[in-house]
Amino acid sequence: MNDIRALVLTEYGGPDSLKVSPVAPPVAGAGQVLVRVHAAGVNGLDWKLREGYVRDAFPLQLPTILGIELAGVVEAVGAGVTRLRTGDRVMGPLGGLGAYADLVAVNEANLSPVPDALDFVQAAALPLASVAAWKSLHLAGEIRSGQRILIQGAAGGLGGFAVQYAHQAGAVVYATARDSHSGYVRGLGADHVIAYDKEQFENLVSDIDLVLDYTGGDVLSRSWAVLAENGTIVSTASPDIAANTPVGRRGLWFQNTPDTARLQAIADDVVHGRLQSEVSAVVRLDELAAAIERNRTHPQRGKTVVRFSD
């Protein structure tokens, strides 16, 4: 088979360290299917991997292909595959890297069917953020009706879903976003939006039962001040939260894992209008390196998706 296109990280660094290059096509191993990628979701993790910021948690063997979630069509099946067939429309997280390529070998267990009502761009926006937001809120955060929640990074991929889930769970939702994204976040169900580029959330919020930290760094350090005595911070952004949790406080790291049942339930909610999935930019493969950099400097609201097919 001929070489395929892929976005390859050649060395840690800036946008120039990502190149669209020809690579050998993968082969589906046992329990895997070969997916012809039609679209893949861009994530906040991409530029952190590119820069090498998270090389301790996610050491890479370079060169490597970035991309952690996709939607496409099954082109071939490996030994022992029982559920999926050639021609199936599928979506899912890889549980690893390599989604920014024309063809990807994926474990069958990670993939869910794409509902007929969703196109590949819509499907590629769902696998990671929607599930990670749901699990960090409900499983790690154990949100209950009436509780006060602060969502840091509410306009991003995870944040946009978490605001809706928290509102649906009956929580009082405080959310931070840049001023230009305030209306969007309010429209998703936030009761109070704090524009982080204009105001300090510590001056406006207190007695919070659950902080969802989708931002990390300084925002996480400052969040302890607004927590209720028995409150919890769940972070998806700072793997070292447990080591840095002040004595007597509760700080949890959340690491997402693929969950096909949850993803299918979420996709059903999107299809039936119970959940909004925002795709604010769709780019081509030759625009992807720039889109990953834009996600670092000026994040779009919701998700950016790269489309491989016309």
Ligand SMILES: NC(=O)c1ccc[n+]([C@@H]2O[C@H](COP(=O)([O-])OP(=O)(O)OC[C@H]3O[C@@H](n4cnc5c(N)ncnc54)[C@H](OP(=O)(O)O)[C@@H]3O)[C@@H](O)[C@H]2O)c1
């Ligand atoms: N542990 C896991 O399993 C897991 C899974 C998925 C993602 N993650 C991590 O979770 C985090 C969120 O992911 P994502 O995909 O949602 O990222 P994203 O789409 O890039 O969103 C990040 C958001 O952070 C916001 N932000 C930046 N500075 C802020 C500040 N000072 N105060 C409040 N908000 C601020 C931005 O808001 P504006 O757009 O309004 O500027 C942006 O929308 C990332 O760190 C990612 O690496 C971890």
